[in-house]
Amino acid sequence: MTQHAAVTAGPEAATSSKPGLREAEAPSAEAINAFYNGMMPYWHPVLAEADLPDGKLVRVELLGVGIVLARLNGAVVALRDLCRHFQARLSLGEIIDLDGLQQVMCPYHGWSYGADGQCKRIPQLLEGRKIPSNARVDSYKVTTRYGLIWVCLQDEPKFDVPDYPEWGDSSFRTVVMKENEPSKTSSIRMIMGTLDDTHFPWVHQGILGNRDEPAAPDHRVWREGQYLVLQYDVEQPPNLATTDMSAAGVDQIEKIALRYTDYVGMPNVIRLVKDSAAGRYVVWLATCPNSYNQTTNFWAFSRNYDMSPERDSTYEEFSAHVRTQDKPIIESQRPWLLPPFWSQIELPLGPADKPLMEFQRWLEELGIVSGI
Structure with a gap:
């Protein structure tokens, strides 16, 4: 195998010299090259x-x-x-x-x-x-x-392919959701959007949260090998991703207590694990950065409750609906690549945004985020 040379941004990376228009344009050549070269050894x-x-x-x-x-x-x-x-x-x-x-x-x-x-x-x-x-x-x-x-694209990957232990486990039902077209965003924006739980009450009202209760949970964030790990406890409305909706009496329940444990396989894969009294529901997303502003997403969802194969299509439809709510918002974000903290283009606020800040801090250490 031969090692691919460092990637250099093409003409599409050119930007206007007019001030104040950066958010509407492509990132600088420096930012694009840093993203490409930083993502190569994975x-x-x-x-x-x-x-x-x-x-x-x-x-x-x-x-x-x-x-x-x-x-x-x-x-x-x-x-x-x-x-x-x-x-x-x-x-x-x-x-x-x-x-x-x-x-x-x-x-x-x-x-x-x-x-x-x-x-x-x-x-x-x-x-x-x-x-x-x-x-x-x-x-x-x-x-x-x-x-x-x-x-x-390099001979020696920096990390292994991230784990997905529920895949192939006979105690889980796994549904694969195929998107018909790539997303018009960067892969790191996709991972960040999936990691971000404080948008739940606003984008997924009545499904993953409630706008009357927008307070962020108490996040616990740490690094574990190649993973950024996030854990928190929360209550959400009953639905396919929080409990067994086929169980008797579930329609009388207002909220489901959940423990989220999210694993970001740096820098391009995320596995969200939701544990409740009903069992475990897993959201798995692996992203392919086709370019700085186009990403092919590979989704899979695993559950160890409501195990009938006939129910798989219902879970796929539910997952597609949640994804449809996220898609236009994530695709609207500019710049396509994350701007470094020093630029102050974005304004993350702690402690609510602590998981996103820790993810971005690690990306900057890896050289994936370095310019605007």
């Missing part, structure tokens, strides 16, 4: 495994980099989606068999590449001449977990 989910059939090539984008995914010789591989010859997209080509091994063939002139990115065939090459050693494309580290394909 595992990112790029595609559901089921969406990569055998014999097909699929293009994805990660941190502004085009990547072609393929199953070659029984393993998923990820290559830079540009032929070394004249920069045509390999994803427009096909998978061929060459000397008993599968290769990715460019549609333009037939150059073919192995799983390591090295060119294995140049049809126009004169007899007796060797393929140049620099006839290769970047290959990236790949793994599969939780039904997803994960890619790291």
Whole structure:
């Protein structure tokens, strides 16, 4: 595998010199480059495994980099989606068999590449001449977990793929929710919005909170390995995400006591664990930063109560409804990337915003948030 070079922001990162317009424009090139380069040494989910059939090539984008995914010789591989010859997209080509091994063939002139990115065939090459050693494309580290394909743009990931212990656990029912299109926001805005519990009474009135009771809970926040952990106790209205709505007498209950324990797998995955008398409900979100202002989200929801498979569609509809409430608000936030604390563009307030402040503080330490 070859290591991808540092990413540099393109022309889209240019900003106006007029003062006072920053919130309506793209971040600076410095901020975009810091985001891309800061996010490179982590595992990112790029595609559901089921969406990569055998014999097909699929293009994805990660941190502004085009990547072609393929199953070659029984393993998923990820290559830079540009032929070394004249920069045509390999994803427009096909998978061929060459000397008993599968290769990715460019549609333009037939150059073919192995799983390591090295060119294995140049049809126009004169007899007796060797393929140049620099006839290769970047290959990236790949793994599969939780039904997803994960890619790291550097040879040594800083952290492991974050844990999702309920996945594959037979004592839980897990529902996967697929979004039809990427979100027009950054992945760190997505994680921050999911971590933020003080918006519950306003955006999710009657579901996750009540505007008549807007007080923030008493947050406990700490770091644990690669995780930022948040824990608090709260009461919420009864619904599918707080209790077993099929249980007798649940319609007579006004509030459900919950303990939230949220795990942010830095910097791009979050797992919200809700424990109540009925059992456990888990919200899991893994984000793929396609670019600084576009994110593909992978959602899953696990529960160990109301276990009938026939109920899964009801839980999926409920989750989609909550997500629909969040989506336009998160997409409206500017700048797309988090501005550093020193800029004072945003005004987080403690103690209510302590979890968000701790998340951003860690991002700044990782170099992911550094400019505006």
